[in-house]
Amino acid sequence: xxxxxxxxxxxxxxxTTAASATGLxxxxxxxxxxxxxAAGDPAVHAMGAVGRVTSTVFNPTTFLRAxxxxxxxxxxxxxxxxxxxxxxxxxxREYELVAVDREIEIAPGIFFPAWTYNGQVPGPTLxxxxxxxxxxxxxxxxxxxxxxxxxxxxxxxxDGSLPAHEVQPGxxxxxxxxxxxxxxxxxxxxxxxLKRHIHKGLYxxxxxxxxxxxxxxxxxxxxxxxxxxxxxDADNEVYAVNTIxxxxxxxxxxxxxxxxxxxxxxxxxxxxxxxxxHLHGMFxxxxxTGTSLAASETTDTIMLCQGERAIxxxxxxxPGQFMFHAHQSEFAELGWMGMFEAxxxxxxx
Amino acid sequence: xxxxxxxxxxxxxxxxxxxxxxxxxxxxxxxxxxxGDSLRGGEVPPVERLxxxxxxxxxxxxxxxxxxxxxxxxxxxxxxxxxxxxxxxLSNGAVLKHLGRTVMTIPYPWVEGEAHLIKxxxxxxTAFEHAIPVAIASPRPDARYFLTFALIGLYVGVIPVALxxxxxxxxxxxxxxxxxxxxxxxxxxxAFLLIDTVExxxxxxxxxxxxxxxxxxxxxxxxxxxxxxxxxxGWLKRRRAxxxxxxxxxxxxxxxxxxxxxxxxxxxxxxxxxxxxLGEAALGTLLIIGFTLHNTTEGLAIVAPxxxxxxxxxxxxxxxxxxxxxxxxxxxxxxxxxxxxxxxxCLGLGxxxxxxxIYQVARQMxxxxxxxxxxxxxxxxxxxFGGFFIMYATGLLVG
Numbered sequence: 001x002x003x004x005x006x007x008x009x010x011x012x013x014x015x016t017t018a019a020s021a022t023g024l025x026x027x028x029x030x031x032x033x034x035x036x037x038a039a040g041d042p043a044v045h046a047m048g049a050v051g052r053v054t055s056t057v058f059n060p061t062t063f064l065r066a067x068x069x070x071x072x073x074x075x076x077x078x079x080x081x082x083x084x085x086x087x088x089x090x091x092x093r094e095y096e097l098v099a100v101d102r103e104i105e106i107a108p109g110i111f112f113p114a115w116t117y118n119g120q121v122p123g124p125t126l127x128x129x130x131x132x133x134x135x136x137x138x139x140x141x142x143x144x145x146x147x148x149x150x151x152x153x154x155x156x157x158x159d160g161s162l163p164a165h166e167v168q169p170g171x172x173x174x175x176x177x178x179x180x181x182x183x184x185x186x187x188x189x190x191x192x193x194l195k196r197h198i199h200k201g202l203y204x205x206x207x208x209x210x211x212x213x214x215x216x217x218x219x220x221x222x223x224x225x226x227x228x229x230x231x232x233d234a235d236n237e238v239y240a241v242n243t244i245x246x247x248x249x250x251x252x253x254x255x256x257x258x259x260x261x262x263x264x265x266x267x268x269x270x271x272x273x274x275x276x277x278h279l280h281g282m283f284x285x286x287x288x289t290g291t292s293l294a295a296s297e298t299t300d301t302i303m304l305c306q307g308e309r310a311i312x313x314x315x316x317x318x319p320g321q322f323m324f325h326a327h328q329s330e331f332a333e334l335g336w337m338g339m340f341e342a343x344x345x346x347x348x349x
Numbered sequence: 350x351x352x353x354x355x356x357x358x359x360x361x362x363x364x365x366x367x368x369x370x371x372x373x374x375x376x377x378x379x380x381x382x383x384x385g386d387s388l389r390g391g392e393v394p395p396v397e398r399l400x401x402x403x404x405x406x407x408x409x410x411x412x413x414x415x416x417x418x419x420x421x422x423x424x425x426x427x428x429x430x431x432x433x434x435x436x437x438x439l440s441n442g443a444v445l446k447h448l449g450r451t452v453m454t455i456p457y458p459w460v461e462g463e464a465h466l467i468k469x470x471x472x473x474x475t476a477f478e479h480a481i482p483v484a485i486a487s488p489r490p491d492a493r494y495f496l497t498f499a500l501i502g503l504y505v506g507v508i509p510v511a512l513x514x515x516x517x518x519x520x521x522x523x524x525x526x527x528x529x530x531x532x533x534x535x536x537x538x539x540a541f542l543l544i545d546t547v548e549x550x551x552x553x554x555x556x557x558x559x560x561x562x563x564x565x566x567x568x569x570x571x572x573x574x575x576x577x578x579x580x581x582x583g584w585l586k587r588r589r590a591x592x593x594x595x596x597x598x599x600x601x602x603x604x605x606x607x608x609x610x611x612x613x614x615x616x617x618x619x620x621x622x623x624x625x626x627l628g629e630a631a632l633g634t635l636l637i638i639g640f641t642l643h644n645t646t647e648g649l650a651i652v653a654p655x656x657x658x659x660x661x662x663x664x665x666x667x668x669x670x671x672x673x674x675x676x677x678x679x680x681x682x683x684x685x686x687x688x689x690x691x692x693x694x695c696l697g698l699g700x701x702x703x704x705x706x707i708y709q710v711a712r713q714m715x716x717x718x719x720x721x722x723x724x725x726x727x728x729x730x731x732x733x734f735g736g737f738f739i740m741y742a743t744g745l746l747v748g
């Protein structure tokens with residue numbers, strides 16, 4: 001990504017964004033797609049997964065900004081998500097999650113026999129407001145017993161973790177609980193053996209927004225750090241944010257300069273002790289687990305244990321491309337690396 | 350039942366071909382009905398097996414020769430070098446059928462003197478690894494390369510054998526007991542070489558694609574070279590017997606010993622060349638000295654059977670060349686086109702040849718006595734173990 005940093009440098013050196021439309025800058029435009037890894041082009045990293053995925057079933061970019069099945073057309077969305085107002089002003093949110101076995105493409109040309117919620121890894125993001133009632137109808141159409149174990153306040157029979165909680169193939173169970181506390185949470189299968197049920201893909205994000213003082217409006221991005229052990233040796237061959245290796249290298253996440261950007265980041269990597277996120281050229285405020293409205297720290301690198309999560313807030317000051325990746329170089333080079341593309345006019349603060 | 354030998358040739362041919370025709374029909378039925386699928390089912394992942402039989406390092410480039418060694422087609426999806434996905438190109442497409450080959454070129458800035466691990470991932474995510482223990486630029490077939498390896502071959506093969514031949518005056522002047530000890534010593538040397546060759550051959554087996562059935566290949570080569578040497582020996586003996594009735598088979602035995610040692614040295618040269626090419630040999634002077642000392646004793650093994658003859662200097666030189674020069678050829682081949690298949694074949698040939706030579710020498714020593722009776726004397730047993738020990742001790746240097 002030499003070319004990109006060079007371009008960013010040019011812009012930092014005081015060239016206006018208009019300059020990026022000139023021949024000079026466009027000649028250094030980062031190549032995307034298959035050509036991005038053409039050997040012998042000194043301006044392009046030879047590092048990185050070669051080619052692009054052919055499957056269009058799951059798009060990590062769409063996943064970034066989709067919750068409560070907002071990525072589905074209205075007629076289909078109704079099958080999986082339904083909300084009803086309650087007398088106290090809160091909502092009853094009803095979801096349908098279906099466990100299915102499905103082969104997914106996790107890096108160009110590499111197919112993984114996943115266990116999924118609703119055919120995708122990560123599963124659909126659930127999002128409620130503090131105090132809402134959440135009712136998840138779970139259908140197990142997979143080949144093994146599964147559960148949904150949601151992080152959050154709930155009674156023990158809604159925990160989806162003990163052998164008695166396991167939903168057999170063909171079975172059905174309704175999980176029901178109040179959405180609290182506010183914050184960023186997760187859900188995952190808790191059937192045994194736990195390790196396999198998680199790393200095969202049964203996990204997703206559960207966000208609870210605060211009711212009294214909602215967080216300020218922002219461009220919100222769901223980012224799930226995950227990994228795949230394709231040869232079942234308890235070591236991941238592929239790392240990614242939102243499943244597909246190096247996807248955001250080819251398709252940078254477009255954000256606006258100056259606008260509040262909020263990242264919901266969770267670590268669902270199996271086998272490794274920790275994972276991390278590092279953002280180039282800028283800093284972000286950290287709200288660990290999202291359970292407080294006050295930031296606990298400001299940093300450019302955050303480390304998360306498996307199951308640990310954080311809400312990160314920042315504003316891009318400069319237009320251009322900014323790399324982000326795990327600051328475990330190994331994970332980065334095995335797929336957990338991407339780019340932001342900030343558009344707009346430079347704002348020095 | 351008395352065999353009926355009255356059938357005409359065409360009838361015999363038909364009798365030979367009918368079972369084959371029926372076999373072909375059976376194969377056709379199996380292919381058409383695939384009875385195995387009812388057991389295996391359609392959902393089972395394919396059996397994938399890739400074999401990387403050669404890695405060459407060029408300037409900022411790693412070139413791998415990849416073979417599909419499994420029954421099912423394999424699709425190469427990605428490659429990592431030291432746990433980083435990396436660009437690559439394939440000479441022959443990403444889909445390899447059974448025994449299909451492709452050359453993978455990875456533009457990777459490898460680091461001289463350090464180790465690298467390459468992992469090829471297939472479409473199912475199965476990983477096949479190839480380790481480069483010490484990265485050094487692969488030899489290129491230029492004049493310098495040939496000269497260097499010729500020199501190494503000269504040092505470890507030709508000169509030591511020639512030096513060993515210089516014991517001829519000694520061998521020809523010692524008494525009968527001394528000669529027996531010398532021959533027994535030779536047998537000890539050869540027995541050690543046999544073990545060494547077999548070990549190297551067996552060591553090379555795992556790197557062989559399993560379709561090539563390495564052990565069977567090794568054993569066939571060994572049996573083949575044994576039989577070939579028996580044939581050549583018999584032919585030489587008959588020829589000599591015609592021209593000069595008084596000639597003893599000593600010269601024949603010496604020639605066979607030289608051929609056996611030559612084959613062994615060919616395998617050794619291959620191993621040395623390959624080790625240098627793969628960066629496994631630390632270019633050690635000690636290694637070269639070790640092989641030199643080790644191989645000097647081979648010259649002794651060649652001259653011992655000739656002790657009671659008057660070979661010309663030319664004959665001695667020729668025997669030395671037969672025993673030693675293959676090291677050079679082996680080193681050239683090993684460095685340039687090393688393949689485990691060639692290595693296993695050569696080592697198999699060497700093992701068979703050495704075993705045959707041991708048998709020859711023992712038979713010659715025993716004369717009309719049974720071999721075990723002949724060897725049950727202190728001096729001969731001591732000679733045998735002496736030879737074995739000399740090889741073992743010098744072998745320590747090769748490590």
